[in-house]
Amino acid sequence: MALPLALPSWHLIVQAIISGLLIGCIYALIALGLALIWGVMEVVNFAHGEFLMIAGYLACFLFALYGIDPVLSAFLGFVVAGLIGLAVQKGIIEKVLGSPPIVTILVTFSILLILRYGALAAFGPEVTTTHPWYGVKSIYLGSIAIPLVGLIYAGASLAATGALYVFLTKTYTGIALRATAQNRIAAQLQGVDVKKMYTLAFAIGTALTGFAGGLLASFYYIYPEVGARFCALSFVIVVLGGFGSLPGAFIGGLIIGVAEEVAAVFIPPVMKDVVAFIIFILILLFKPTGLFGGRAS
Amino acid sequence: MRVASLVPRYGLRVFKDELRTRAGMLVLGLGLFLIMLPLPIKNQFFINALFVTFLYAIMTLAWAIACGQAGMLSFGHSAFFGIAAYTTMVLLHQKVTPWLGIPAGALLAGLFGFALGLLFARLRSHWFALATLVLNDIFRLIFENWEEVGGMRGLEMPYYLVVGEPSLYWLNFTHPRPFYYLALGITGLELLMIYLLTKSKMGYYLKAIREDEEAAKSVGINITLYKGFALGLSAFFMGLAGGLYTIRYGYIDPGAVFNMMRISIYPAIAGLLGGVYSLVGPVVGCFIFIPIAEYTRAYIGSWLGARFYGIHLVFFGIILLLVSLKMPEGIMGFLEKAGYIRPLLSTTVGGSGGGGGERKSPPER
Numbered sequence: 001m002a003l004p005l006a007l008p009s010w011h012l013i014v015q016a017i018i019s020g021l022l023i024g025c026i027y028a029l030i031a032l033g034l035a036l037i038w039g040v041m042e043v044v045n046f047a048h049g050e051f052l053m054i055a056g057y058l059a060c061f062l063f064a065l066y067g068i069d070p071v072l073s074a075f076l077g078f079v080v081a082g083l084i085g086l087a088v089q090k091g092i093i094e095k096v097l098g099s100p101p102i103v104t105i106l107v108t109f110s111i112l113l114i115l116r117y118g119a120l121a122a123f124g125p126e127v128t129t130t131h132p133w134y135g136v137k138s139i140y141l142g143s144i145a146i147p148l149v150g151l152i153y154a155g156a157s158l159a160a161t162g163a164l165y166v167f168l169t170k171t172y173t174g175i176a177l178r179a180t181a182q183n184r185i186a187a188q189l190q191g192v193d194v195k196k197m198y199t200l201a202f203a204i205g206t207a208l209t210g211f212a213g214g215l216l217a218s219f220y221y222i223y224p225e226v227g228a229r230f231c232a233l234s235f236v237i238v239v240l241g242g243f244g245s246l247p248g249a250f251i252g253g254l255i256i257g258v259a260e261e262v263a264a265v266f267i268p269p270v271m272k273d274v275v276a277f278i279i280f281i282l283i284l285l286f287k288p289t290g291l292f293g294g295r296a297s
Numbered sequence: 298m299r300v301a302s303l304v305p306r307y308g309l310r311v312f313k314d315e316l317r318t319r320a321g322m323l324v325l326g327l328g329l330f331l332i333m334l335p336l337p338i339k340n341q342f343f344i345n346a347l348f349v350t351f352l353y354a355i356m357t358l359a360w361a362i363a364c365g366q367a368g369m370l371s372f373g374h375s376a377f378f379g380i381a382a383y384t385t386m387v388l389l390h391q392k393v394t395p396w397l398g399i400p401a402g403a404l405l406a407g408l409f410g411f412a413l414g415l416l417f418a419r420l421r422s423h424w425f426a427l428a429t430l431v432l433n434d435i436f437r438l439i440f441e442n443w444e445e446v447g448g449m450r451g452l453e454m455p456y457y458l459v460v461g462e463p464s465l466y467w468l469n470f471t472h473p474r475p476f477y478y479l480a481l482g483i484t485g486l487e488l489l490m491i492y493l494l495t496k497s498k499m500g501y502y503l504k505a506i507r508e509d510e511e512a513a514k515s516v517g518i519n520i521t522l523y524k525g526f527a528l529g530l531s532a533f534f535m536g537l538a539g540g541l542y543t544i545r546y547g548y549i550d551p552g553a554v555f556n557m558m559r560i561s562i563y564p565a566i567a568g569l570l571g572g573v574y575s576l577v578g579p580v581v582g583c584f585i586f587i588p589i590a591e592y593t594r595a596y597i598g599s600w601l602g603a604r605f606y607g608i609h610l611v612f613f614g615i616i617l618l619l620v621s622l623k624m625p626e627g628i629m630g631f632l633e634k635a636g637y638i639r640p641l642l643s644t645t646v647g648g649s650g651g652g653g654g655e656r657k658s659p660p661e662r
Contacts, residue, residue, distance in 0.1 A: 044423035046430070096622065101422035102370050106569065106621035109372070113614030120607035232431045239424070271442055277435045280428070281416065288419050
């Protein structure tokens with residue numbers, strides 16, 4: 001854990017910031033799903049990372065079998081994760097809404113166990129990934145290399161985030177969703193079918209994560225426990241951005257991405273998740289409402 | 298806040314009353330039975346299985362202090378377990394007897410738990426659970442990269458102890474029986490401690506916090522402080538289990554002591570199965586779940602082939618799902634609610650929390 005004797009050059013730092021911003025877009029997308037579900041339903045989806053893992057495996061299999069590009073599979077991942085989310089919501093979570101929080105925590109946590117270790121039993125513990133043609137290509141700006149795959153997954157994440165923004169601000173359903181998040185009873189009085197909104201929020205939240213999972217497979221290894229790391233990170237991001245605040249979750253994702261990558265220049269890269277956790281502790285100590293306020297926990 | 302509020306106001310008189318009842322005699326008889334149990338048994342494997350079950354009973358009761366008493370559902374108790382395990386082992390290498398090393402490790406874990414309780418007091422239910430879930434991986438990462446305490450390789454008991462004569466001073470035995478008695482003793486101590494806690498002012502405060510934080514705050518309970526106490530106490534006992542584990546097995550590594558499933562989640566499943574709001578619920582849960590867990594772990598793999606490694610964890614997920622859907626109060630909670638057993642030492646609000654002579658009427662037919 002020794003610090004390097006000489007400070008790394010600014011190239012390395014700029015490089016780290018750029019890769020942090022790129023990966024931050026994916027973090028943001030995953031965190032948006034978690035924040036959306038929390039904001040509307042007041043349920044923390046512990047199995048959030050598992051939807052990522054399922055879509056990641058889907059992309060890997062489609063690539064291995066038919067050579068389909070992982071970014072295209074991400075759209076299928078969106079649909080599949082959304083459908084599984086819909087089934088989980090309709091079949092299990094809807095039944096426990098309104099029970100004490102401990103019950104909803106345990107229910108989503110047991111879904112995590114079932115999905116994660118079901119994948120372990122089905123696919124084995126080995127890591128798998130895809131090798132798209134742009135996987136190793138880079139664009140050079142002077143001495144700074146920008147990985148092409150990074151531009152692609154960051155662009156796709158931004159597009160998905162933009163689509164979510166348009167959906168939430170421009171369509172009737174989106175506005176009803178936000179109204180439910182703001183005040184459940186008032187929304188109900190205005191004729192919003194709150195129960196339907198819960199289902200929709202859960203399905204969209206998991207579907208966004210599924211989309212991120214497909215993108216993740218284009219550059220990261222997929223294994224049964226891959227969800228653990230990303231679920232933990234998106235949780236830190238949601239706390240950083242302010243519980244349930246969607247703009248907060250987006251900015252928080254970028255911040256955590258940059259912080260981790262820059263930290264990895266100075267400390268062993270495997271320790272970079274510890275940095276995210278230290279940020280989390282600091283927020284709890286000094287700004288417990290997060291950067292963007294949001295609803296109290 | 299006085300520390301004295303930990304001790305019930307009427308001293309041990311309440312406890313004496315409790316002992317006179319039939320349930321009290323049952324507890325006494327069961328205790329004697331458990332003390333005699335390993336004496337006629339020759340099979341070391343079986344005694345070791347009993348030890349493991351009681352080790353988990355310590356952990357589950359510790360976990361239930363946080364979850365059942367204060368409503369702090371934690372998925373990260375392995376942090377406390379591991380901190381104490383490492384402390385005990387490092388002290389053992391410094392030639393400190395485990396009789397001091399185990400309490401020292403537990404104290405350190407307890408202090409850490411107290412600090413963490415203060416820090417996480419703002420996080421309500423869901424977010425507390427998520428924050429603690431992250432602890433498993435964070436501590437595993439830190440200890441894997443901490444070369445001074447062995448890094449990935451972990452730490453082994455000093456060699457002169459491994460080859461040395463059995464000794465009480467070093468708690469160095471090959472036979473599992475002494476460890477069984479240690480685990481049994483700590484479990485008994487912990488049960489007594491939780492019993493006293495539920496009868497004390499602090500116990501009522503914690504219950505109030507668990508049921509309604511806003512209301513508890515409005516009557517002037519310092520929520521942050523009491524959450525700290527609850528998690529600290531819970532972490533202390535978890536630490537005792539960690540130290541005991543270290544001494545028993547003589548080898549620790551980050552992947553084992555900061556293991557999410559086996560250290561943090563098994564106690565949670567066992568506790569919920571038995572009932573977290575009941576005093577003996579966690580122990581009952583352990584006696585049901587831990588043997589099942591160990592056997593399924595050992596047999597499903599060899600039965601279905603290594604190809605299906607991990608399938609037993611899916612079953613645990615299903616058990617947890619069914620318990621939380623159908624019986625969120627656990628087996629003991631269910632039995633007590635249905636009136637089959639007197640809610641002896643139950644900590645549910647409205648149960649016979651007040652001690653002494655209340656009796657629930659038998660179920661009406």
